[in-house]
Amino acid sequence: MNQSELYTAEAKQTAIMQDKANVWHHLSQHSLHEKQDPLMIVKGEGSRVWDIHGKSYLDASSGGVWCVNVGYGRTSIAEAISKQLVQLNFFAGTAGTLPAAEFAEKLLEKMPGMGRVYYASSGSEANEKAFKIVRQIAHKKYGGKKHKILYRERDYHGSTIATLSATGQEERRGQYGPFAPGFVEFPHCCEYRSQFGEVENYGYLAAQELEKAILKEGPDTVGAVILEPITAGGGVITPPEGYWPEIQAICKKYNVLLHIDEVVCGLGRTGKWFGYQHYGIQPDIVTLAKGVASSYAAISCTVTTEAVFNEFLDNPSEREAYFRDISTFGGCTAGPAAALENLRILEDENLVENSREMGDYLLSILKEMQSTTPLIGDIRGQGLLVGIELVSDKASKEPVDESIAAKVAGICMQKGLIIGRTNRSFAKYNNTLCLCPVLTLTKQDVEFIAYTLIDAIKEAANG
Ligand SMILES: Cc1ncc(COP(=O)(O)O)c(C=O)c1O
Incomplete structure (x- = not known):
């Protein structure tokens, strides 16, 4: 044309x-x-x-x-959105809606070990929700102390002040400080730019940098680490051999939640449903955005294990017990309606x-x-x-x-x-x-x- x-x-x-x-x-x-x-x-x-x-x-x-991700001009997604909007365009995320319930179930089927889906509308927001979950758990269980979040040099996690505070790209953040306290950087894992010269066990050594950072900060102050499974915008850094199992072991050793930012890699981008599934690891929190509905509608997800979710179950009379968070557009139904049709396309066309x-x-x-x-x-x-x-x-x-x-x-x-x-x-x-x-x-x-x-x-x- x-x-x-x-x-x-x-x-x-x-x-x-x-x-x-x-x-x-x-x-x-x-x-x-x-x-x-x-x-x-x-x-x-x-x-x-x-x-x-x-x-x-x-x-x-x-x-x-x-x-x-599923390409331009998908009329079936447009139609799914249109049908849903006529039936119900919005109700606040304090209530359930049909597409949100169905998509959450279908998404979790692809993510063994994960248990709950929290909806918002952008990747930055999904990551912010995760930070708030980690901080609230720190307050509920550790007197507020175990609240720090570690992030890796070269990873990107969003454009808001908190997500920039957790972003390892100094030129990108340069003019937006001061940043939120409680975010600490550790070194990248790009073997081509090895910090240790030419070594056989680069993956192991790069992962040890996480342990060093936890020990330096004090394990009782570190609540979580946020990592991209493959650093995307920071230069497409595929992890070196042996890196991920070591990262998982370190997180377990120090009771640090593993938060995987799948905003780019999620929903098939890397040839598996999720980037982390290449590496045999089990995250505690996974954040998703871009590919969830292939950008036909704005939707993001903060997915947690049932164990993380259960930290927020309590006696209803406990005023501070539940996750005190809301986003207006997390109640839009176009997002999950589009995400359901997007998922069908990914499956039916073997994408x-x-x-x-x-x-x-x-x-x-x-x-x-x-x-x-x-x-x-x-x-x-x-x-x-x-x-x-x-x-x-x-x-x-x-x-x-x-x-x-x-x-x-x-x-x-x-x-x-x-x-x-x-x-x-x-x-x-x-x-x-x-x-x-x-x-x-x-x-x-x-x-x-x-x-x-x-x-x-x-x-x-x-x-
Ligand atoms: C890995 C990663 N996380 C988070 C974000 C932020 O997503 P959004 O722009 O939807 O806020 C991005 C955006 O590029 C990203 O690449």
Whole structure:
């Protein structure tokens, strides 16, 4: 289709002017719009989107922020939402609704060992709920002392002040302090950037950093650790061999709750239903957002074990006993209605398997071309979540400047491919390109992504 046929030159001009004059875009320097118009996306279908001028792109970013997992243009999800809204659009989360009850049951079937689903509307919010659960348990059982939450360098957990307080990306948080007290950072687990030189047991050593942090803070002060199963926006860092079992053992040893942030990895992105399920571990809390309804509606979930939930069961006359939290939009029924249809699509179309198969295929092409392509230092990934770390010198691993990564992304755009990249998050290491396409990807799509990206990297390397 040619979207430009749908808009007259005048209509396009009006829309662009309305946007430029009125909208404050996320993560954007608006002075750039004095010289160039903002990107305006007007249509999506399958794995592709169209801009207002009619140009089509294969979207290897699933909506720019890795969330349109089942692809664009799903009328069955739109219809499920519409039907539900006519029946009941909203009632506060203090009560039950039909889609919320049914989705919670179906979700928990995919998460053995987990017991309860608490609804909200964004990933940041889901993580904040988890922090509040940990803090309230600290107050109920440990006189408030066991309230600290440890987080890992390079992980991202959200845009609010508390979730930024728990985010290990110094450039991203730079100007928003002071932060909330009680959040403590420990080192990353990126083997390519090993803190210990070349060692055989990197995974074990990296996990020990958690134990060191717990001991430094005092185990009686640490309530939980929050971790992404695979660090996503922080550079697609797949965990090293042996890392996760050790993390789980350390949490058990010190009675620290394990909170896995599956906001990116959840619901099939990595080729299993949940990222943590690659590693044979059992979390206490799991947070989900982006892929829950593939962003057809805003919904997030804080999922806990029954044991965590039971901490809040008490005599109703105890005023402080229950979880004293609420979010208005956690009562919207469009979210769970969309999530139910999203789940059906994932199952009926075998999209979790497709994510694994297409992810393996994408990795195999990229790895085959690595030695003959300049700048590619490391390729990491699991399912359809892939990162390519760019270096100016493969031997010394000197990272390229962020402008080179931006240039590659810009060339891809010109060639009709949207990719992501680490974006002003760390000093020196904004050098990873990120691929996170829709889970319906075909072999042809994979080949287009891989070969277009390789060409773009070669062009950027040649100046
Ligand atoms: C791992 C992770 N956690 C949490 C969030 C925050 O989610 P939201 O933007 O929906 O608040 C994000 C967003 O990118 C994320 O990548």
